[in-house]
Amino acid sequence: xxxxxxxxxxxxxxxxxxxxxxxxxxxxxxxxxxxxxxxxxxxxxxxxxxxxxxxxxxxxxxxxxxxxxxxxxxxxxxxxxxxxxxxxxxxxxxxxxxxxxxxxxxxxxxxxxxxxxxxxxxxxxxxxxxxxxxxxxxxxxxxxxxxxxxxxxxxxxxxxxxxxxxxxxxxxxxxxxxxxxxxxxxxxxxxxxxxxxxxxxxxxxxxxxxxxxxxxxxxxxxxxxxxxxxxxxxxxxxxxxxxxxxxxxxxxxxxxxxxxxxxxxxxxxxxxxxxxxxxxxxxxxxxxxxxxxxxxxxxxxxxxxxxxxxxxxxxxxxxxxxx
Ligand SMILES: NC(=O)c1ccc[n+]([C@@H]2O[C@H](COP(=O)([O-])OP(=O)(O)OC[C@H]3O[C@@H](n4cnc5c(N)ncnc54)[C@H](OP(=O)(O)O)[C@@H]3O)[C@@H](O)[C@H]2O)c1
Ligand SMILES: *[C@@H]1O[C@H](CO)[C@@H](O)[C@H](O)[C@H]1NC(C)=O
Ligand SMILES: *[C@@H]1O[C@H](CO)[C@@H](O)[C@H](O)[C@H]1NC(C)=O
Ligand SMILES: *[C@@H]1O[C@H](CO)[C@@H](O)[C@H](O)[C@H]1NC(C)=O
Numbered sequence: 001x002x003x004x005x006x007x008x009x010x011x012x013x014x015x016x017x018x019x020x021x022x023x024x025x026x027x028x029x030x031x032x033x034x035x036x037x038x039x040x041x042x043x044x045x046x047x048x049x050x051x052x053x054x055x056x057x058x059x060x061x062x063x064x065x066x067x068x069x070x071x072x073x074x075x076x077x078x079x080x081x082x083x084x085x086x087x088x089x090x091x092x093x094x095x096x097x098x099x100x101x102x103x104x105x106x107x108x109x110x111x112x113x114x115x116x117x118x119x120x121x122x123x124x125x126x127x128x129x130x131x132x133x134x135x136x137x138x139x140x141x142x143x144x145x146x147x148x149x150x151x152x153x154x155x156x157x158x159x160x161x162x163x164x165x166x167x168x169x170x171x172x173x174x175x176x177x178x179x180x181x182x183x184x185x186x187x188x189x190x191x192x193x194x195x196x197x198x199x200x201x202x203x204x205x206x207x208x209x210x211x212x213x214x215x216x217x218x219x220x221x222x223x224x225x226x227x228x229x230x231x232x233x234x235x236x237x238x239x240x241x242x243x244x245x246x247x248x249x250x251x252x253x254x255x256x257x258x259x260x261x262x263x264x265x266x267x268x269x270x271x272x273x274x275x276x277x278x279x280x281x282x283x284x285x286x287x288x289x290x291x292x293x294x295x296x297x298x299x300x301x302x303x304x305x306x307x308x309x310x311x312x313x314x315x316x317x318x319x320x321x322x323x
Pocket of ligand 3: 106
């Protein structure tokens with residue numbers, strides 16, 4: 001744990017009025033050297049342009065400097081409007097976007113260019129391939145290699161500081177590493193309290209990603225899309241709120257702290273400024289080793305809130321796509 005913390009450093013303070021807290025960051029492998037990625041960002045999945053715009057304006061007003069969006073979210077215009085309105089210097093904030101999987105070379109460049117156009121920026125900090133196949137779950141090794149190679153060429157023209165993947169398992173990462181000339185910076189996958197002891201299939205092979213130098217990033221850190229009754233477990237559940245009492249912190253703060261204390265970036269989504277503020281106040285306390293272990297051992301909420309911690313949707317992809 002000490003080693004991990006030593007690798008963290010501070011994100012530069014902002015130019016916004018008022019002094020938002022400096023944002024702790026992790027180092028990822030960029031196209032052209034190391035890149036700092038803030039450990040906290042605002043998620044935008046399922047938000048339309050207007051909700052995404054107000055969420056980004058509020059979050060950045062509270063000191064966030066990282067936003068997670070995607071072509072598939074159809075809200076990049078709103079995100080871009082927010083960023084323009086905030087009038088920050090471009091290098092003061094971090095944008096992650098995603099292009100669909102399963103694209104050929106020309107479609108890859110076109111999709112990625114379209115993200116920049118919608119966002120109204122010259123470059124993104126991180127561009128991910130959203131899925132190891134198309135959204136219909138059809139894909140192949142060859143297609144993954146073609147798309148990655150095209151994404152590398154696009155990024156090298158200065159349009160992304162780092163590139164990576166999302167939902168990829170070990171075999172799918174290996175497909176890309178066979179042809180990669182640019183580091184695979186990040187794998188963004190579902191990971192939250194309840195999955196800490198889940199097997200490699202449920203966690204997109206967390207340890208393998210790390211072994212290959214791919215930063216493991218959490219999505220749905222509060223189990224947002226998990227089914228009831230599990231879906232409030234990381235907000236009001238007994239485990240996270242019970243631990244939180246000791247530190248005068250809330251359930252979501254404990255759930256998020258468990259991730260960032262491991263050097264795993266989080267992108268909690270909220271459209272409520274009080275929740276955003278709460279979710280950002282996770283860098284002023286440290287969970288004890290004992291509490292970290294309790295959270296790691298939790299068996300629920302599982303992936304997608306399902307009945308077991310080994311029911312990753314991605315496992316199905318891995319098995320379907322063997323070619
Ligand atoms: N790569 C991918 O395929 C992928 C997939 C899923 C998600 N993601 C990314 O990860 C982001 C986060 O995941 P997510 O949107 O699935 O869900 P999440 O962040 O785990 O949870 C969001 C839910 O939690 C609630 N919430 C947040 N903070 C709260 C707080 N402090 N107190 C009470 N409720 C709180 C929000 O409601 P309120 O608005 O009421 O606060 C919202 O309903 C996404 O938005 C997206 O950017 C990526
Ligand atoms: C965006 O979503 C919000 C919340 O669901 C809704 O109230 C609003 O009408 C939507 N805006 C547009 C333009 O669809
Ligand atoms: C690449 O994909 C696009 C979009 O599906 C398609 O229009 C185009 O014909 C494809 N190009 C090649 C060379 O297959
Ligand atoms: C996947 O590919 C198969 C075979 O080409 C096709 O029949 C099927 O419709 C595709 N599924 C989707 C969701 O695109």
